[in-house]
Amino acid sequence: MDTENGVRSNKLTGSSYHFRTFQVSMNLLSHILVGIIVGVNLVFVFRLPTPLGDTPQHIVLCVLGYQLLMAQAILSLSPYNTWSLHLKLADKKRAHTVLQVMGSALAIAGSFIKIMDKYNNPSATNWNTLHGIFALIALVFTVASLLNGLTSLYAHELRKFLPSKLSKITHICFGIVVFIAANISLCYGFEKNSFRNWVSTTNSGPIVNTLITFTALLTGIVVVAPLISFFQKFKTN
Ligand code: HEM
Numbered sequence: 001m002d003t004e005n006g007v008r009s010n011k012l013t014g015s016s017y018h019f020r021t022f023q024v025s026m027n028l029l030s031h032i033l034v035g036i037i038v039g040v041n042l043v044f045v046f047r048l049p050t051p052l053g054d055t056p057q058h059i060v061l062c063v064l065g066y067q068l069l070m071a072q073a074i075l076s077l078s079p080y081n082t083w084s085l086h087l088k089l090a091d092k093k094r095a096h097t098v099l100q101v102m103g104s105a106l107a108i109a110g111s112f113i114k115i116m117d118k119y120n121n122p123s124a125t126n127w128n129t130l131h132g133i134f135a136l137i138a139l140v141f142t143v144a145s146l147l148n149g150l151t152s153l154y155a156h157e158l159r160k161f162l163p164s165k166l167s168k169i170t171h172i173c174f175g176i177v178v179f180i181a182a183n184i185s186l187c188y189g190f191e192k193n194s195f196r197n198w199v200s201t202t203n204s205g206p207i208v209n210t211l212i213t214f215t216a217l218l219t220g221i222v223v224v225a226p227l228i229s230f231f232q233k234f235k236t237n
Contacts, residue, residue: 023080026221030075031082033218037186038068040211044198054117059189061110066138066182067215069103071222074175078225093153100149104142107182111139131188138181145174165233172230176223183219187212 012020041063045056052060076084076095084092118124118132127133152171155164189195190211196204 020080024082026224027075027078027080027082030071030218030221033214033221034068034071037211037215037218038063041067044195047198054113055194058110058114058117061106061113062135062182063110063186065103065105065107065110066179067186067218069099069106070179070182071218073099073103074179074222074226080225097149097153101146104146107142108139111135129188131185131192134181134185134188138178138185141174141178141181145171145178148174169230169233172226172233176226176230179223180219183215187215190215 010017041059045052045060048056073096075081076087076092076099078084084095087095114135115126118126127136148167148171151158151162151167152164155162155167158164158167190208196208199207
């Protein structure tokens with residue numbers, strides 16, 4: 001690092017300089033998108049009178065769990081993630097574990113609240129919508145990812161019983177499936193009449209489509225780093 005008038009400048013040049021700038025910009029964009037997506041959902045819910053019903057509760061818990069905490073858990077391991085850039089690898093893993101466990105707990109609780117609400121309603125059928133089916137995929141893989149997250153954390157100790165590469169590859173794969181499925185479920189959530197009518201009683205289309213585009217963009221940015229390490233782990237021994 002060079003210092004000029006107290007301002008630190010980087011020695012990176014050429015394509016690596018541009019590549020790093022691009023990656024850091026994408027990381028910044030992902031944090032902005034998390035803020036917008038989670039913020040819109042929280043405003044949608046907290047305009048309602050308290051105590052909140054089961055549907056608003058499931059929205060708050062699922063969105064905080066999947067789109068806020070799990071997104072940050074995945075991003076924390078990215079080499080371009082601003083808030084974890086300075087952390088040692090061991091501390092990045094700690095941050096990842098804490099965020100992943102907290103995010104999973106909220107997401108599982110939020111999903112179960114709505115599943116039980118539908119289950120206890122004689123006129124409702126579970127898993128009859130694409131929103132619910134993608135939420136179920138996310139839920140199943142969240143539990144699986146929590147379990148093999150543990151085996152990845154203790155991969156070295158468990159290497160006699162379980163090849164460490166297998167634990168890590170499946171953990172990355174399950175994490176990617178969870179995040180994609182949860183975001184598809186959220187996009188179907190944006191299509192619900194209650195949400196559309198809140199956004200606009202006359203023409204909700206452009207706003208809902210913008211939110212779906214933001215969610216797709218966030219999903220792409222967040223899963224790119226794990227996808228790269230997934231393929232790298234296949235190549236290396
Ligand atoms: C990541 C975010 C979300 C997740 C993981 C999620 C998860 C779930 C789950 C597990 C169910 C029960 C499905 C069943 O038993 O059949 C459900 C139902 C429901 N959710 Fe969500 N939800 C999310 C966001 C939203 C949003 C933003 C809305 C907006 C209004 C919403 C509205 C509903 C409604 C109305 C139902 C009942 C009808 C149905 O099953 O499709 N959800 N959700």
